[in-house]
Amino acid sequence: IDSKSDSALRMKMEDFHYADIAEIINELNFEHATYIIKLLDSEKTSEVLTELDENIREQILSNLSAKEIADEISELDTDDAVDIIAELPEDRVNEIIAQIDDKEHARDIVELLRYDEDTAGGLMAKELVKVNENWNVLTCVKEMRRQAENVTRVHSIYVVDNDEKLKGRLSLKDLLTTSTKAQISSVYIPKVDYVTVHDRAEDVARLMSKYDLEAIPVIDELGRLVGRITIDDIVDVIKEEAEKDYQLAAGITQDVEADDDVWVHTKARLPWLLIGMFGGLGAASIIGSFQGAMANPILLSFVPLIQATAGNMGVQSSAIVVQGLANDTIRGELFKRLGKEFILGLINGCAIALVVLIISHFLFQTSYLVSATIGVALIAVIIIAALVGTFVPIFLDKKGIDPAVATGPFITTSNDVFGILIYFTIAKLILGF
């Protein structure tokens, strides 16, 4: 790059896929990135822009004029165009849209900008192939050829009536094997899955992956066909959703990447560390309030064991519930589920208590009373961790809060505090201090 042999570089770039170029640009410094972007031919530039990291894209866009951006996004499907300009300030967006030559494209983009990006409306593209139920197959094929010019991938051909209402679909296969004179209304398949513009992106993803759909039409409140969502956008939704849940389980609030700078990481991580810290301080004050415990260092040395076990059990239970809720496989009554967790906690608790008692008897020569305390406390703490881990995410889900926040540091911290309280209460009862 530094040698700036333009033509050699341009040649090389022509052979690369835009996703690879984007990956290279993400790694470069800003100056080199702009240089390469300017070198690419326009069609490729626009594709590359869709694949860039947000902050790098922002920098590059701020260096382009409204006219240049308008030219780039004119080459893109409406959904990708919207993804790029949705991040820009409103007046800049208006300026860019005014510069788009194709007025229909501009109108479509303006329409899509209205929708929340986490809804079906925010995911859909305006590009699709639709035919009127009153046409015959020949007209339909002609129209399709014309429309297909603007559509990157034809999946289904949607059939609408005169009011643009979605009636059904045609498959390419059917079209290939039907007489050219047949009326569309006599050959189309009236059963078609669809979503409405305000459906949540998550629900669209669930529907499409359950029914193995590769594209789904989107209708508005009046039943009119307004766009379609393709599976590649859904793959992104599924991946983002999974990443978000994973990060929440690990106690990271925002979407951070390994290569973001230290301040972004601190902002995403410190809040959860503080939650853990307050839990730790709470545990310290609980321990401090049990005067008898303070006089029994053996008892205190088993605190990490109680804490680790309760934490692990709670995280396991909540992770299973969170995943079950995400997959829609959690059904049946809450009480039955809690009953099952109780039994599970009892079995695992007894198993672990037994191992601990044997080891601690030989290794630490704990007295019988202390052993009893540790054993009973372990079983109680495990059962309660399992119940809390199960109950909290289901409760949050019912209240409309993302249950994924309940895993990780949140459940660990509450189980730390609970666990220690239970441990010392049991110790007080058994040892009688």
Added chain:
Amino acid sequence: IDSKSDSALRMKMEDFHYADIAEIINELNFEHATYIIKLLDSEKTSEVLTELDENIREQILSNLSAKEIADEISELDTDDAVDIIAELPEDRVNEIIAQIDDKEHARDIVELLRYDEDTAGGLMAKELVKVNENWNVLTCVKEMRRQAENVTRVHSIYVVDNDEKLKGRLSLKDLLTTSTKAQISSVYIPKVDYVTVHDRAEDVARLMSKYDLEAIPVIDELGRLVGRITIDDIVDVIKEEAEKDYQLAAGITQDVEADDDVWVHTKARLPWLLIGMFGGLGAASIIGSFQGAMANPILLSFVPLIQATAGNMGVQSSAIVVQGLANDTIRGELFKRLGKEFILGLINGCAIALVVLIISHFLFQTSYLVSATIGVALIAVIIIAALVGTFVPIFLDKKGIDPAVATGPFITTSNDVFGILIYFTIAKLILGF
């Protein structure tokens, strides 16, 4: 169902999508499930079978004769057929395959059974549309119509030479707009992404989602086109991958579902609970070995705080690295990354230590020396947790082990033990016991 009004039930089932029927059957007891399966028409039965939970499917299959199963899987695409029978014992599989009437279908299934299910070969289907480069467009369209009969969804038309070697692809759009006399070799697109049979499923998923592909051809070691993978199978791979990572992070070893029975849960959860337990016992023996610490209950009451903070920091660091490795965004030198984590740990550690010192000064009236111990220990423990959390997954990845096992209980436990050791060592140095 209990009233057994066959025709009414059959009518109802006809309107349902097979994925919905499968969902209903998963909820029913075995007797009812078999009853419904027998009621469905054969085409639907086979589709429903692909969507059932594994254990329920196994039960149902064990009640069907080899001939009945052969009839069902004859209706399925080769990849789905293989998914169903791959779980059965080998002699049963041979029996079923012998009963398949369509010998070509049977041969394809036998071929696919050879591949590991986590490779491209295990994901691919034999159904695809391919044309010879020496044909003209007209022959090609005729052939396509014939081949398309067996292919549920046509994505791309693959072009092969006389040796069946993959040469490129044709898009449906191009075919619609090209003269019928043109030779295929003059219109096909020679650039086509492909994978080979032994590529890992994960890598195929990454490639397809990076390049937004909806289908990808699979070639064998000799470059011959042997199958294709469609995006709906990749969606399943991505979801499974994400679920597996999530469960590993939560300390669950196998793929368990919320509705599995108590023993399945215990088997999946107890091993990790035991790891946590041994960590806890390790911590107890460390504490016991510091005689001076045992004499200082204030010091002991801060153990949960140290432990929670180290655990949370370690999980955060490892989660970010694991995700970065999964997305292929971790590049650059290990030392630079560790350096960054060091700074991150220092900043977060100082912030948390400051808050803790202020609170503990007022709340617990800790002496200056104890405060100093806690503060220094917190910073040290956080930095080390961050470094361990970063190093371990990268190290495992380099050794070819799934780095996801390094999150969750594994990192928490090792940080517990490390953290407590560091805490008491610092206490010994500062307080001089």
